[in-house]
Amino acid sequence: MDKTGKSISVLLHGINSSKKKQKTRKPKTDYYDYSLVAVIILLTCFGLIMLYSTSAYIAELDYNDDMYYFKKQAVISLVCLIAAVLISKIDYHVLTYFTTVLYGLAILLMLLVRTPLGHTSHGARRWLKIGPIQFQPAEVAKIAVIVCLSYMIVKMGKQIKTLKASMVLAGMGGLLGLIAYVGTDNLSTAIIICGITAGMIFIAHPDTKPFLIIAVVGIVLVIGLVFFLYATVDPASSGSFRIKRILVWLHPEAYASGDGYQTLQALYAIGSGGLLGRGLGNSIQKLGNVPEAQNDMIFSIVCEELGILGGLIVIILFAYLLYRLFFIAQNAPDMFGSLMVSGIFIHIALQVILNIAVVLNIMPNTGVTLPFISYGGTSILFLMSEMGLALSVARQIKFQEAELLL
Numbered sequence: 001m002d003k004t005g006k007s008i009s010v011l012l013h014g015i016n017s018s019k020k021k022q023k024t025r026k027p028k029t030d031y032y033d034y035s036l037v038a039v040i041i042l043l044t045c046f047g048l049i050m051l052y053s054t055s056a057y058i059a060e061l062d063y064n065d066d067m068y069y070f071k072k073q074a075v076i077s078l079v080c081l082i083a084a085v086l087i088s089k090i091d092y093h094v095l096t097y098f099t100t101v102l103y104g105l106a107i108l109l110m111l112l113v114r115t116p117l118g119h120t121s122h123g124a125r126r127w128l129k130i131g132p133i134q135f136q137p138a139e140v141a142k143i144a145v146i147v148c149l150s151y152m153i154v155k156m157g158k159q160i161k162t163l164k165a166s167m168v169l170a171g172m173g174g175l176l177g178l179i180a181y182v183g184t185d186n187l188s189t190a191i192i193i194c195g196i197t198a199g200m201i202f203i204a205h206p207d208t209k210p211f212l213i214i215a216v217v218g219i220v221l222v223i224g225l226v227f228f229l230y231a232t233v234d235p236a237s238s239g240s241f242r243i244k245r246i247l248v249w250l251h252p253e254a255y256a257s258g259d260g261y262q263t264l265q266a267l268y269a270i271g272s273g274g275l276l277g278r279g280l281g282n283s284i285q286k287l288g289n290v291p292e293a294q295n296d297m298i299f300s301i302v303c304e305e306l307g308i309l310g311g312l313i314v315i316i317l318f319a320y321l322l323y324r325l326f327f328i329a330q331n332a333p334d335m336f337g338s339l340m341v342s343g344i345f346i347h348i349a350l351q352v353i354l355n356i357a358v359v360l361n362i363m364p365n366t367g368v369t370l371p372f373i374s375y376g377g378t379s380i381l382f383l384m385s386e387m388g389l390a391l392s393v394a395r396q397i398k399f400q401e402a403e404l405l406l
Helices: 003-024 034-063 068-088 092-097 099-114 138-161 163-184 187-204 209-232 241-250 261-273 298-331 335-359 377-395
Strands: 028-030 118-121 124-130 133-135 398-400
Touching (some): 034 298, 092 099, 092 138, 092 377, 099 118, 099 138, 138 187, 138 335, 138 377, 187 209, 261 298, 298 335
Antiparallel strands (some): 028 398, 124 133
């Protein structure tokens, strides 16, 4: 064979070898969950639209500016969304060095509410006011319990299956919940913190039977207490603050001019909306009938203006948000990331369920806001922080992706 023939043979051999390598080589690619970003933006924008529609009348009366609540929430939401993207660029493993500090800081901030730094609003002392900055320290506790328990579970390893490990984790989460209740008089946050704790222990523990037994016993006790109160306590009696909330839930019509007024007006709003609603901006109940409609009762105005269909769309958006968090938790590169996103999933799910259940009067009023939609700077700040952490975990997901065959 001449030199030309040898050269062609070598060239063909090189091409064939290159094709074989392309068939077998599977490079790793970084992943970024743009779907999660999209649903966060959709919920935030929808929340701003509904916030303006809900609060314009009251804002005009109180502040002579119909966009007062909208402008504040829009600025905070934009800043927090940018912050979430920046947090997503940080390696979430850095949190493992600050778990003790974060846990201690959450406790300290909640205890400071009982000092002169504490601020009272709408009859509740739940805020800290330091200069121009005002926030609810109980929101810090939600992130603290998620991060700290995730770290502890990873460190425990196989010991998580022991009763002692479960008790330690329950005690750590329960302490934050107790201080949230005692220090800030915030039962709803205490319930959410304890719910996150129970959910994360359930996810990490290999045996589900004890949890099912505890859940069944708890449900039976709660149902028994409700029936006892319904049958024995006079609705006209005052009783304690917590008992009265249960009575208002059981007999809202008996408190129509008092504590049951907000619940009944919210139900009227949902009923008058029908299937398709009165139309965006056409709510009647928001004109002072539903007190603080822009906060935890905003879902009732959504249903009045956009109907049951609009309410279902909101629920579908939240369901998709939870699906993306579930996807990230399932594919996280390590146990710490998976548990942390699972804790965020539990938090969002609990808050959505509790808020909608209260608006529909399925459970007593808890004062829980609807994530991304209700008015509140502290809420959106820490929700976006959690989304940033979830995106940080998603960023480190690695997929094996085969190249296209030539």
